[in-house]
Amino acid sequence: MKTISIRRPDDWHLHLRDGAVLAGVVGDSSRHFGRAIIMPNLVPPVVTTQDAKAYRDRILAAVPADHRFEPLMTLYLTEQTNADDVEEGKRSGLITAVKLYPAGATTNSHGGVRDLDKVMPVLERMARIGLTLCVHGEVTTPEVDIFDREAVFIEEKLDLIRRRLPELRVTMEHVTTKEGIDYILAADRNLAGSITTHHLIINRNDILVGGIRPHYFCLPVAKREHHRQALRKAATSGDQRFFLGTDSAPHVDPLKECACGCAGIYTSINTMSCLAHVFEEENALDRLEAFASLNGPAWYGLPANEETIVLEKQPDPIVYPAKIDTDAGPITVFDPKFPLHWAVR
Ligand code: NCD
Ligand code: ZN
Secondary structure (H helix, E strand, O other): OOOOEEEEOOOOEEEEOOOHHHHHHHHHHOOOOOOEOOOOOOOOOOOOOOHHHHHHHHHHHHHHOOOOEEEEEEEEOOOOHHHHHHHHHOOOEEEEEEEOOOOOOOOOOOOOOOOOOHHHHHHHHHHHHHOOEEEOOOOOOOOOOOHHHHHHHHHHHHHHHHHHOOHHHEEEHHHHHHHHHHHHHHHOOOOOEEOHHHHHOOOOHHHHOOOOOHHOOOOOOOOHHHHHHHHHHHHHHOOOOOOEOOOOOOOHHHOOOOOOOOOEEOOOOOOOHHHHHHHHHOOOHHHHHHHHHHHHHOOOOOOOOEOOOOOEOOOOOOOOOOOOEOEEEEEEEOOOOOOOOOOEE
């Protein structure tokens, strides 16, 4: 049987939600991952250090007793964010990054940023103290086609931020385009990108051909095949600037299977099996550890996890549940549409 051993992975972009959904999903992350950057787009969002501390306590209380898991907290940037509070969050060790959502770009982003000028003082402070900005990189202008929103964001917004604040460390989150990959490759410093599991596996046909498949709908939306190929190449290259951020984003089924279904794909439970499959297909199993376990901590200035996990290729496919049950309702698990043979030991 084929096995590989890697440092315990981390997830550098994760939605855990709150209440019954948090209780239902957190174990799927803490089973395999040592740490995760926790997205702050709750209702209401996590905007202050105080909010983040309380949310962190709720997460830790929900982690199964036999798991060890460290939530790395983020603040949701608003036009009212207080730079002193942000600095205090970083100094106390509680805050790992600040998240920029352009207002209206995605789930629970209406409190996000409309006018970048209004948040420049906070971004300047972050540049000074070395706190990373995590960016949802899509414009929200109605005239811009949804499939072009990432590329236009890079051109019109991200490049501007980076030219005004070259010292600011920026994570371009869930990169979905070749333009995004190329932009990161062209930067010599202070820019890195996270890549999700599902964007390595699906393209936009998977969402739309043969009927609308709400469980493949997420934001940024999956793009054309050549973009997926660019993401695969970057993720499996071993380049330090690319690392895993699953963007596992649970929504209960009734919120996705309706006339206006929300964006988000739930991958926490089978991500490592999916990734091992993808990396094996790309003849890059020896670079899975860099992508899932080493590059992320290096970017965030943290040590890699001490423990290791073993991935074992089994003759029979591993049966993951099609849905998980939570007290808030069922959540459909990402279906990669190929049998998964890599189990985590
Ligand atoms: C995320 C969510 O549901 O919170 N949805 C998604 O499709 N990825 C928000 C986000 O990260 O864009
Ligand atoms: Zn997300």
